[in-house]
Amino acid sequence: ELEMEARHLLPDKEAPLLLYCGTGKRSLFTALELKEMGYSDVRHLNGGFQAWKGAGYEIMTDGILTLEQLTHYSRQIIMREIGVEGQRRLLGSKVLLVGAGGLGSSAGLYLAASGIGTLGIVDFDKVDKSNLNRQVIHGYANIGRPKVDSAGETINRLNPEVEVVTFKERLSPHTALNLISQFDIVLDCSDNFPAKYLINDACFFAKKPYVFGAAVRFEGQASLFNPKDGGPCLRCMWPTPPHAEFAPT
Known part of the structure; x- marks a missing residue:
């Protein structure tokens, strides 16, 4: 070049x-x-x-x-x-990945390959056989295991230099703010609107950049909200979550 x-x-x-x-x-x-x-x-x-x-x-x-x-x-x-x-700066950064499913699988692999210093992964779910066609961070050997454990092992094989911190839990209003405050930036790969609004609110109060991602079938959305610099948040665009029947996952 x-x-x-x-x-x-x-x-x-x-x-x-x-x-x-x-x-x-x-x-x-x-x-x-x-x-x-x-x-x-x-x-x-x-x-x-x-x-x-x-x-x-x-x-x-x-x-x-x-x-x-x-x-x-x-x-x-x-x-x-x-x-x-x-x-x-990448090697010294701390990124929190919420969700180790379809979006989280690809994002986690690329973050690790790029040399992110610390990668936190939050997910309460276990690997199911139906996940394997799109959640490429998991494999057959990990069916039935917690997704955070499966993802962490794959990332360690890809780039042992990355420090992986796993949180085998569902993000909740009681834990979100404290957890998010420990990282530099949050990548939202969750699959439901209550989780996305919870992450947005915690990032707003913690003054952390919030990367919003969503995908359904062949459509996707991505946005960056940075309350630290006085920018808008997710609620500035959509004040309340849509009803479940209008936003299937």
């Missing part, structure tokens, strides 16, 4: 450039591309990080990410919108 952004990131075509990657293949390809674009002093590390490390040379990071983390998250670190600082 560097060669696509070169004119923006590297305006001086005579400045010396040293490129490196994991194995040296991508850096070699990019070096050739940059030379064809007119960059006069481009070199790359032959064999990449692996050869450098294998030769016993000293390896230093910037004090924020380890070499393993730089390699693991390299495809998102190269994005200008994330970078090293963005990845550091």
